[in-house]
Amino acid sequence: MNKALVLGASGATGRLLVKLLLNKGVQVIALVRKEGSLANIIDSNGRLDIVEAEISTMQDQELAQLLAGCTSVFSCLGHNVSFKGIYGHPRRLVTDAVAKVARAMELVQSDHPIKMVLMNTTGNSNRDIPEKPPFSQRLVVALLRLILPPHVDNEQAADFLRVQVGQDHHKLEWVAVRPDGLIDEEQVSDYEIHTSPIRNPIFDAGQTSRINVANFMSELSLDTDLWNTWKGQMPVIYNRTQV
Known part of the structure; x- marks a missing residue:
């Protein structure tokens, strides 16, 4: 059975991801700050294990125990949209979590690397290609780096x-999923995946529903061909009707 650890499981996208994984038969370990935050998720088959903990304060060995036996780990971590969430600590929430997963995996006995799927943003360019955003976008992003710590965190997490x-780690494979302007929808709809943004995320942003992001992330972990297509890359996802 596929087994997944979801970081940020109580967030807007993380909750949807947990539900989709359970519906697809995956055993899920959901890491949350408060256990009651997932109280309304139906788990009729006993495949959901809710762990109340702060990823920022966990020891590597504690995380390694959760990762043992997992085939995938998802990060839907993000900063709360509040003054404290944006400018308070930990400012490197996502980056430190990704680095902690990498360290913890070194402590896990496994014959196969784990798949890590990171939820990122189209405001972050893939410098492996490299992408060359227009000057107007680069100017705004440079400003965001100065005034919005969460944007820097997103960039540094993907850069890690x-x-x-890298591309040949013996314990960890990865994909960083970049949605455009996030919206809420109840059902999975048609969406498209691109290597790089096809719209300007600052001045001509598209839309991506959170449930589509969650669905793509879940499919990456379950579909070997899809994983091999995007492994080590930063695909961009748009709702098809918006492209």
Whole structure:
């Protein structure tokens, strides 16, 4: 049976991801700050294990125990949209979590690398290609780096995977999924995946429903061909009707 650890499981996208994984028969370990935050998720088959903990304060060995036996790990972590969430600590929430997963995997006995799927953003360019956004976008992004710590965190988290983990890590494979403007929808709809943004995320953003992001992330972990297509890359996802 596929087994997954979901970081940020109580967030807007994380909750949807947990539900989709359970519906697809995956055994899920959901890491949340408060156990009651997933109280309304139906788990009729006993495949959901809710762990109340702060990823930022967990020891590597504790995380390794959760990762043992997992085939995939998802990060839907993000900063709360509040003054404290944006400018308070930990400012490197996502980056530190990704680095902690990489360290913890070194402690896990496994014959196969684990698949890590990171939820990122189209405001972050893939410097492996490299992408060349228009000057107007680069200017705004440079400003965001100065005034919005969460944007820097998103960039550094993806950079850790690109540079520190790379393409040939013996314990960890990865994909960083980049949605455009996030919206809420109840059902999975048609969506498209691109290697790079086809719209300007600052001045001409498209839309991506959170449930489509969650569905793509779940499919990456379950579909070997899809994983091999995007492994080590930063695919961009749009709702098809918006392209």
